[in-house]
Amino acid sequence: MPVSADRGPSAAPRSDAPRRRPGPPPWVAMYHSVGDCSHDPYRVTVSPHRLDRQLGWLRRRGLRGVGVRELLAARARGEGQDLVGLTFDDGYADFLAHALPLLRRHAFGATLFVLPGRLGGDNAWDPCGPRKPLLSAEGIRQAAAEGIEIGSHGLTHQDLTRADDTLLRAEVNDSRALLSEVTDAHIHGFCYPYGQADRRTVDAVREAGYSYACATTPGDLAGPYALPRVHIGERDTAWRLHLKRRLHCLRLRPVDGV
Structure with a gap:
């Protein structure tokens, strides 16, 4: 008597089921501070005027800026080709004053990556740059209440x-726990400081329970815990944005699982 192919959990999976091929890497833009660019040795600041024009450029091309979690969820459904991830690193206080109103104007979302160990402090890690205030816990809650994803x-x-193992665990695990307390929400995303990641840091982020992580140029690393991003600054006019978007898709291999 022949054995049924549907005899229970131990049955072999069907081999004729279509497998979605890896798609092109999602385009994720990396911003930092939004404000005065007159003294910006690290080129991490974009003026509100320039940001407004950059967001308008995206919208005129039928693209919509969203947070990274929303982008990845759409990609997992086989959708989201019209979505661009917008990320703002470090959690500068000027995000509320300058970036958030422009995001609202264009009906865009974003992910804000913050430092819970420096709440209300400043960018002391930049020795040559001007001191820029960082968001307080209340500022982070305000951004979250406006629909901004906090990472x-x-x-x-x-x-x-x-970092040694102790410092790595503290930076990855403790920051997630603190932000969960601040926002009263699950923290899904991580962003590697300076964009630097290796296999050890990727493993630590995955084991800490994050769903994804952003880098800058992750090298041989790939997948949802080493998402590449494109730096966007004050010099990025419409033509430069066009080139950066094209080059981002051409130079990177398809991303499996994204």
Whole structure:
């Protein structure tokens, strides 16, 4: 008597089920501070005027800026080709004053990666740059209430590829726990300080319970815990944005699982 192919959990999976091929890497834009660019040695600041024009450029091309979690969820459904991830690193206080109103104007979302170990402090890790205030816990809650996804940028902005095991766990695990308390919500995303990641830091982020992590140029690393991003600054006019978007898709291999 032949055995049924549907005899229970131990049955072999069907081999004729279509498998979705890896798609092109999602385009994720990396911003930092939004404000005065007159003294910006690290080129991490974009003026409100320039940001407004950049967001308008996206919208005129039928693209919509969203947080990274929303982008990845759409990609998992086989959708989201018209979505662009917008990320703002470090949690500068000027996000509320300058970036958030522009995001509202264009009906865009974003992910804000913050440092719960420096709440209300400043960017002390930039020795040559002007001191810029960081968001307080209340400021982070205000951004979250406006629909902005909150993610972790570590506790204090350390290069995690040089951290020992104790510091790595604190920066990755403790920052997630603190932000969960601040926002009263689950923290899904992590952003590697300085964009630096290696296999050890990727494993630590995955084991801490994050759903994804953003880098800058992750090298041989790939997948949802090493998402590449494109730096966007004050010099990025419409033509430069066009080139950056094209090059981002051409230079990177397809991303499996994204």
